[in-house]
Amino acid sequence: MRPAASNTDAxxxxxxxxxxxxxxxxRWLRRSGIVAQLISLVLVIAxxxxxxxxxxxxxxxxQVVLSLAAIPAILAAGLHxxxxxxxxxxxxxxxxxxxxxxxxxxxxxxxxGNDVGLWVVPIGIAIGGACGLVTGLLHTKLRIPSxxxxxxxxxxxxxxxxxxxxxxxxxxxxxxxxxxxxxxxxGIANIAVVALAIALIVQFFEDRTRTGRYLYAVGxxxxxxxxxxxxxxxxxxxxxxxxxxxxxxGAVLLVNRMGTATSRAGLNLLFPVITAVAVGGVSLxxxxxxxKNALFGTLILTxxxxxxxxxxxxxxxxxxxxxxxxxxxxxxxxxxxKLGFIK
Amino acid sequence: xxxxxxxxxxxxxxxxxxxxRFPGVTALDHVSLEIRSNEILGLVGENGAGKSVLTKIxxxxxxxxxxxIWLNGNEVVMNGTSDAxxxxxxxxxxxxxxxxxxxxxxxxxxxHEADFLQYGVLSKRRMAAEARRLLLPMNIDxxxxxxxxxxxxxxxxxxxIARVLWLSEKYGASNPVVILDEPTTVLNDSERDTLFDxxxxxxxRASIVFISHxxxxxxxxxxxIVVLKDGQNVTDMPTAGLQISEVEKLLVxxxxxxxxxxxxxxxxxxxxxxxxxxQMGKAGAFEPVSFDVHEGEIxxxxxxxxxxxxxxxxxxxxxxxxxxxxxTIDGTRPRKGSSRAAxxxxxxxxxxxxxxxxxxxxxxxxxxxxYLVLDKLKWAGLISSRLEKEHARRWVAECLVKTPSIxxxxxGLSGGNQQKVILSKWLSSGVRLLILDHPTRGIDIxxxxxxxxxxxxxxxSGIAMIIMCDTLEEDIGLANRLLVMRERRLIGEIDASxxxxxxxxxxIKLVV
Numbered sequence: 001m002r003p004a005a006s007n008t009d010a011x012x013x014x015x016x017x018x019x020x021x022x023x024x025x026x027r028w029l030r031r032s033g034i035v036a037q038l039i040s041l042v043l044v045i046a047x048x049x050x051x052x053x054x055x056x057x058x059x060x061x062x063q064v065v066l067s068l069a070a071i072p073a074i075l076a077a078g079l080h081x082x083x084x085x086x087x088x089x090x091x092x093x094x095x096x097x098x099x100x101x102x103x104x105x106x107x108x109x110x111x112x113g114n115d116v117g118l119w120v121v122p123i124g125i126a127i128g129g130a131c132g133l134v135t136g137l138l139h140t141k142l143r144i145p146s147x148x149x150x151x152x153x154x155x156x157x158x159x160x161x162x163x164x165x166x167x168x169x170x171x172x173x174x175x176x177x178x179x180x181x182x183x184x185x186x187g188i189a190n191i192a193v194v195a196l197a198i199a200l201i202v203q204f205f206e207d208r209t210r211t212g213r214y215l216y217a218v219g220x221x222x223x224x225x226x227x228x229x230x231x232x233x234x235x236x237x238x239x240x241x242x243x244x245x246x247x248x249x250g251a252v253l254l255v256n257r258m259g260t261a262t263s264r265a266g267l268n269l270l271f272p273v274i275t276a277v278a279v280g281g282v283s284l285x286x287x288x289x290x291x292k293n294a295l296f297g298t299l300i301l302t303x304x305x306x307x308x309x310x311x312x313x314x315x316x317x318x319x320x321x322x323x324x325x326x327x328x329x330x331x332x333x334x335x336x337x338k339l340g341f342i343k
Numbered sequence: 344x345x346x347x348x349x350x351x352x353x354x355x356x357x358x359x360x361x362x363x364r365f366p367g368v369t370a371l372d373h374v375s376l377e378i379r380s381n382e383i384l385g386l387v388g389e390n391g392a393g394k395s396v397l398t399k400i401x402x403x404x405x406x407x408x409x410x411x412i413w414l415n416g417n418e419v420v421m422n423g424t425s426d427a428x429x430x431x432x433x434x435x436x437x438x439x440x441x442x443x444x445x446x447x448x449x450x451x452x453x454x455h456e457a458d459f460l461q462y463g464v465l466s467k468r469r470m471a472a473e474a475r476r477l478l479l480p481m482n483i484d485x486x487x488x489x490x491x492x493x494x495x496x497x498x499x500x501x502x503x504i505a506r507v508l509w510l511s512e513k514y515g516a517s518n519p520v521v522i523l524d525e526p527t528t529v530l531n532d533s534e535r536d537t538l539f540d541x542x543x544x545x546x547x548r549a550s551i552v553f554i555s556h557x558x559x560x561x562x563x564x565x566x567x568i569v570v571l572k573d574g575q576n577v578t579d580m581p582t583a584g585l586q587i588s589e590v591e592k593l594l595v596x597x598x599x600x601x602x603x604x605x606x607x608x609x610x611x612x613x614x615x616x617x618x619x620x621x622q623m624g625k626a627g628a629f630e631p632v633s634f635d636v637h638e639g640e641i642x643x644x645x646x647x648x649x650x651x652x653x654x655x656x657x658x659x660x661x662x663x664x665x666x667x668x669x670x671t672i673d674g675t676r677p678r679k680g681s682s683r684a685a686x687x688x689x690x691x692x693x694x695x696x697x698x699x700x701x702x703x704x705x706x707x708x709x710x711x712x713x714y715l716v717l718d719k720l721k722w723a724g725l726i727s728s729r730l731e732k733e734h735a736r737r738w739v740a741e742c743l744v745k746t747p748s749i750x751x752x753x754x755g756l757s758g759g760n761q762q763k764v765i766l767s768k769w770l771s772s773g774v775r776l777l778i779l780d781h782p783t784r785g786i787d788i789x790x791x792x793x794x795x796x797x798x799x800x801x802x803x804s805g806i807a808m809i810i811m812c813d814t815l816e817e818d819i820g821l822a823n824r825l826l827v828m829r830e831r832r833l834i835g836e837i838d839a840s841x842x843x844x845x846x847x848x849x850x851i852k853l854v855v
Contacts, residue, residue, distance in 0.1 A: 208464045210456050213449055220444035227440065229425050229454035287444035 033289060037281055037296035044300055048307030055310050056303070066188050069302040070195040071250050071257075072273055076294035077195075077202045078246030080277045081239040084206070086219045086286025087139070087146030089243050092273060094157030095131045096266030099124050099251035101161045104170035104261025111170060118176065124252035125245045131157055132244020136237030146240075154270075161263040170261040177256040191253060195295075198246065202291035215239060219286030275322060276301045278329040285335040301325070352379045354413075355518050355550050356401070356432060361410035363396055370396040372574045373410070380518045383542055383551045385565030385582065387558065388594065393574040394554050398522050402427040402434045415517075425454075431516020433507030437525045441499055443492035448474040450491055451506050455513065477505045482541060497534035500526055501541070508549065521545070522552040527560060539564045558587045570594060604820025605792075608799040609841050612640030612823055617807035618690075618776045620659070623668035628654035631668055632833040634826060636776060636807040641798070643810050643822035643839070645854055651831040652811060656778050659809070660692035661685030673775055686715070689775030693765050695784055697758070701765045704754040708746050709735035711753055711764050715772035738767035743793055759790025766797055770806070777801065779810040783817065795821065815847040815854075827853045 048056045055061060075092060082089035103124050108115040116123060131153070139149040172178075181191040206212040214235045217225040226232045255261040280297025282289030304325070308318045356378040363371040371393045378384055388394050399405045401412070403421030412419055414430055421427045424434075441450045448470045452459065459470045474487040481501040485494060491502065504521060511519035523542075527535050542551050542564065555561050561568060562582050570577040570593045577593050616635045624631035629651030636642050644652040658665040664680035677688035685692075694700040702711055712735045713720060720730040735749040744763045746756055753761055762782060769777055782798070783791040798821060802808065812818040818825060825837040827850070835853055837845055 208467070210460070210465065213445070213453075213456075213465070216445055217442050217449075217453060220442040224440050224442055225453075227424065228442075287442075 032292070033281060034292055034296055037279075037293060037300065040279075041296060041300050041303065044303045044307070048303065048310065052307060052310045056307050061306070061310070063184075063188065065299075065302050065306050066192040067182075068306065069298050070189070070191040071254055072269070072276055072302070073195040073295050073298040074198050074246055074253070075250045075269060075273045076276045076280070076298050077199050077291045078243035078250075079273050080280070080282045080289065080291065080294040081202070081215065081243050082146065082150075083277055083282050083284060084215050084219045084286060084289065085236055085239045086222065087236070087239075088274075088284070089132075089135070089150045089240060090147060090270060091131065091135055091150040091154040091157065091244075092247055092270045093266035093268075094154035094161070095128050095244055095247040096251045096254065096269060097161035097263045098131065098157045098164075099128050099248045100255045100261045100265035101165045101170075101263050102127050103252050103255045104172065105164070107172050107255075107261075108174040109170045109172060109261075111168060115174065117174065121177070121249070121252050125248040128248020128251065129241050129245040132241040132247070133237065135244070136240030139240065140233040140236050150240075158263065158266070161266075165263040168262070172256065172259055172261065175256075175259070177252070178259060181253060181257050191257070194253070198249070199291045199295040202242075202246075206290045211235065211238060216287050219288070271326075272301060272322070273298075275326040275329065278326055278333060281329075281333055283333045283335055284330055288333070288335075297329075352381060353415075354378070355380050355415060356520050357413040358397070358401060358407075359411050359413065361397065361400060361407045361412075363393075363400060363405060363407050370574050371400070371407070374571065374574065374576055376401075376569060376576075377579070378520055378550050378552060379567075380550055381546050381548075382566045383546055383553055383564060385561035385568040386552055386554045386571070387556075387561055387568060387590065388571035388577075392571040394571055395524065396574075397571070398434055398524060398552075398554070401520075401522065402432055428507065428510045429514040429516075431511035431514065431519040432522070433510060433519070434522040434524060435500060435503040435507065435526060437528060439499055439503065441491045441502060444490055446490055447478075447485060447487045447494070447502055450502060451477060451509065455510065477509050478502070480541070480544070481505050482537060495534070496529040497537065500530075500538065504541075504545075508545075511549075519549045520552065521549055522554070524554045525556065526553070527555055527557060535560070558590050562587060562590070603795075604817065605795050605799050606820055606841055606844070608796075608803075609641075609823070610639060610803060611840065612802075612807075613638035613805060617673060618659075618809075619671040621669050621671070623655075623658065623665050623670060625654060625658055625663070625665045625667075628658075628663075629828070629831045630833075633668075634833070634836075636809060638805045638807060639802045640824065641802055641808045641810060641822045643812065643818040643825045644828060645811075645815065645818050645825050645850060646828035647854060649830075650828040650854075652828045653780070655828070656692075656780060656809060656811065659685070659776075660690055660778050662692070686772075689773070691769035691772070691774035691777045693762070693769065693777065693779045693782055695780040697761055697765060702753045702761055705752055707750045707752055708739065708744065708756070708764055709749040712738050712749075712767050712771060714768055734771065738771050742767040742770070742797060757786070757790065759786040759793065762786060762790070762794060763797065766794075766801075770801060774806060776807045776809070779808060781811055781813055784813055815850050819844050819847065819850065825850065829854065 045056070079089050079092060103120050105112060106114050106116045106123060107120050135150055135153045138144060138153070139146050181189065183190050186193055206215060214225070214230050217230050218232055218235050222232055251265065254265055276297035277294050278284065278297065279300050280289060280293035280295070282293050305318065305322070308321065354377050358374065358376045360373045360375060361371050362369065362373055374393065374397060376397065386394055396405060400407050401421065403423045403426050412421065419430060421430070427433065442453070445453070451474050452470060456465060459466050471487050478485065478487065478501065481504065483498050483501045485498050491499060494502070507521050508519060526538060530538060542553070545551060553561065553565055562585055565582050567580065568582050568585065568590065569579045570590065572594065615638045617638050618636040621633050622631040623633070632655065634642070644655065646652045654663065657663040659670055661677060661680060661682040661684055669676055670679070672688045672690055675688055677684035677690070698704060709731060713731050716734065717726055720726055720734055722730060732749065739746065739749055742763045744767065745760050753764055756764065783794055786794070798808065810818070810821060812821065819839055822839045825839050826833055827835040827837065837850070839845060
């Protein structure tokens with residue numbers, strides 16, 4: 001053995017430590033996985049700035065877009081977790097419906113004597129979380145594919161919501177949350193601030209905690225993750241439960257913003273949220289993309305829809321455009337090698 | 344080569360009288376294995392000899408039915424991989440155990456992140472620094488924050504080896520044992536040399552068990568060799584001065600070199616030309632080539648990876664488009680770039696990836712065999728299950744497929760029997776030319792012999808064949824003629840008829 005060899009080894013500088021600030025920034029951007037989303041957002045804004053002659057850039061419109069994007073962004077921050085682990089959660093609408101009905105009936109209203117005040121926030125989150133927990137348990141313990149489990153659960157929860165709600169339109173008589181939602185102490189509506197905070201917290205959880213990284217391990221290769229000691233079932237259940245909590249929070253905000261609660265609150269939410277997650281670059285095959293992607297996806301989609309409204313595009317055409325966007329986004333982000341066969 | 348036997352070798356890990364039974368077969372029958380400190384131990388045996396079962400018992404994936412394991416003189420029980428690694432024993436498997444979307448750093452410490460946690464938050468900086476420290480002796484220059492999917496096969500192996508070493512260091516194992524299961528199959532030559540350099544350095548602080556099919560590299564790099572056959576110990580001896588042929592003899596149980604490729608069954612081809620290739624070329628893949636294949640003739644394409652021979656075969660089989668020239672099979676020209684047209688014209692293709700491309704694994708043996716001839720198995724316009732069964736039974740018998748029944752799924756068959764199913768599918772369809780892409784890759788020596796016998800039989804019945812083999816010996820032994828390709832050109836043709844076989848040494852000069 002020549003001693004010289006070990007000296008050269010020790011002096012070698014690994015590639016990752018070298019590079020100028022520009023290179024480091026470039027690398028960070030590339031690895032952040034939101035470059036394409038940033039560019040798309042700028043493009044969409046620019047196109048509609050031309051199409052609406054700048055109307056979409058007005059202060060008032062930006063406020064509208066941010067408020068519109070807030071609730072879908074929170075829901076997307078939840079739903080994308082289940083896609084990161086390689087599954088999907090279609091129970092969004094049912095969960096939101098059930099939470100909405102409970103929120104309505106527990107807040108001060110004219111149908112019963114309940115008034116839990118601001119406790120409705122943690123209660124709403126807990127109900128959503130419980131729904132997600134049950135979904136996760138069914139999915140992992142009975143080993144049913146997540147898309148079927150969650151599709152079934154969605155209808156169970158929606159049915160339950162309709163049954164409890166009995167077609168009442170529950171008007172809320174406590175407007176403290178509504179006032180908070182619309183206040184603008186930071187220049188933009190609080191609800192947008194809440195959505196941003198949620199996205200940042202979830203992203204931090206994904207990046208910097210063990211459980212967060214395990215989500216990606218499970219999404220990357222479940223069998224391997226299990227073999228290496230990741231408690232796969234627990235991670236999956238957690239993803240569904242956290243998603244449920246965020247649906248609960250979304251329901252609380254939704255109901256309070258409208259001022260009324262019905263079992264119909266959740267209708268037509270699933271499609272835009274899944275589209276937003278896909279547009280943001282969260283791969284449906286799992287393991288790629290985080291809360292920041294979900295957030296950007298929601299923004300892109302909201303700007304797009306807002307722009308089409310401002311340009312008075314035929315509403316049926318708007319619907320169709322959203323469908324095209326979903327398929328295009330999935331076509332770009334799907335890892336077909338991992339799937340092998342597309343069925 | 345560095346010193347082979349050190350002064351103070353002790354036995355680190357010993358398995359004694361290990362027996363493991365699976366339904367219907369005894370995979371290991373009182374096998375013993377001794378792993379000493381600071382050595383590279385070569386573990387060889389045919390497919391199914393019990394190497395991987397033994398490995399899995401050593402790292403606790405399987406439990407032995409009988410027998411004991413001793414670690415540094417104390418009897419131990421291995422309860423799963425994480426228990427084994429805490430005792431300083433880890434394995435790196437062929438298929439790899441890194442999660443592709445996670446970074447090198449995250450993979451290295453997956454499930455052992457506790458050291459890097461502060462208030463429940465991971466310190467990425469400290470993880471990256473530790474990862475760089477671990478990879479320094481591995482001689483690879485990689486970005487530890489890059490996802491593993493972006494690394495070469497060689498780099499991935501190094502990361503895995505580094506992980507095993509780190510874990511054993513963490514749990515205080517003094518002489519870790521690293522088991523490498525066929526690590527070189529995914530490496531090119533220079534990567535392989537690097538691996539052996541590192542293993543030779545590594546053995547100063549660890550023991551390495553090296554499992555490989557390539558006897559050459561085992562003999563060159565290991566200090567000692569253990570041969571398993573049919574789940575039993577055959578031998579345990581130092582490699583110094585050992586010849587490959589001696590080891591081969593031990594592996595097979597009889598001397599193989601005599602008539603290994605059934606050369607005495609080889610016949611001269613018939614006069615009629617089955618396949619005529621005229622000025623066929625594909626830009627960037629291979630220069631225009633022309634050659635004929637006669638009835639019953641076996642042509643072997645010889646050349647390195649990148650010589651263009653693989654692309655040439657894909658074009659003949661209609662899997663790829665070619666730019667110039669033509670393919671004529673039995674006087675007709677199938678439309679180019681259409682595998683359907685090629686099959687209808689009588690060209691069959693047995694791909695190297697037989698599990699992915701050659702078989703419908705979930706379907707039965709009968710379904711796979713009948714696939715190309717369903718039209719002929721009709722009665723009153725509908726497919727007859729009686730005719731299907733008859734046809735499948737006939738070909739299972741003809742090609743000696745060992746299967747529990749013709750209704751069994753192909754996924755459950757051994758590699759050799761899967762290959763025989765693919766061959767019967769083509770033969771029963773009346774194929775005129777068969778392209779065999781590494782027909783004996785990954786099947787054990789006994790099954791290889793049966794594949795050789797089938798190849799001879801088909802040649803006798805007039806089927807022309809183009810083959811590409813794992814070894815030059817196999818090419819020379821099987822073929823009537825060798826076509827040598829180098830750097831995308833056909834550079835020569837060598838007669839290999841019985842009695843005129845060239846030596847591998849003569850051939851290798853042309854190839855490289």
